[in-house]
Amino acid sequence: MQLRWYQRESLDAVYQYLNAETGNPLVCVSTGGGxxxxxxxxxxxxxxENPGRRFLVLSHVKxxxxxxxxxxxxxxxxLDIGIYSASLKRKDTDSQVLFAGIQSVHKKAFDLPPYDFVLV
Incomplete structure (x- = not known):
């Protein structure tokens, strides 16, 4: 997939941040920006780069x-991708990449396996 220039710049900025800082990067993209x-x-x-990494991607709407x-x-x-969302009637927990509803996992976060990256 060919990225738009600003999408590539966003990713490059995340990598620069992760290589130089210890905090959490923030990417802001307008509606429809991809x-x-x-x-x-x-x-x-x-x-x-590292096939063993695990990702949790959180959102507030299904x-x-x-x-x-x-x-x-x-x-x-x-990829091993799952969804944990009551409104979507799925509660995958062991997927390498898990897309989860914040409302569905907030009280069950300690029941989930550890993740290397959490994206909100």
């Missing part, structure tokens, strides 16, 4: 969960 694509490519690229899940599945169909 945040799902950026998330999917970030996960894909980080996994190409439509965004579905959109982010679908985009990553389209870009990397062989």
């Amino acid at each position: 945040k799902s694509v950026i998330i999917a490519k970030l996960i894909e690229e980080l996994l190409s 439509e965004i969960l579905e959109q982010n899940y679908s985009k990553l599945k389209a870009i990397s169909p062989l």
Whole structure:
């Protein structure tokens, strides 16, 4: 998938931050700017460096969960991807990449396995 210039710049800025800082990077992209694509490519690229990493991607609405899940599945169909969302009637827990509703996991966070990256 060919990224737009600002999507590539966003990812490059995240990598620069992760290499230089110890905090948490923040990426702001306007509506329709392709945040799902950026998330999917970030996960894909980080996994190409280290295939053992685990990701938790949180959202507050099921439509965004579905959109982010679908985009990553389209870009990397062989990845172990799951969804934990009461409204979507799925409660996967062992997936390498887990898309979860904040409301569904907030009281069960300690029941989930550890993750290397949490994206909100």
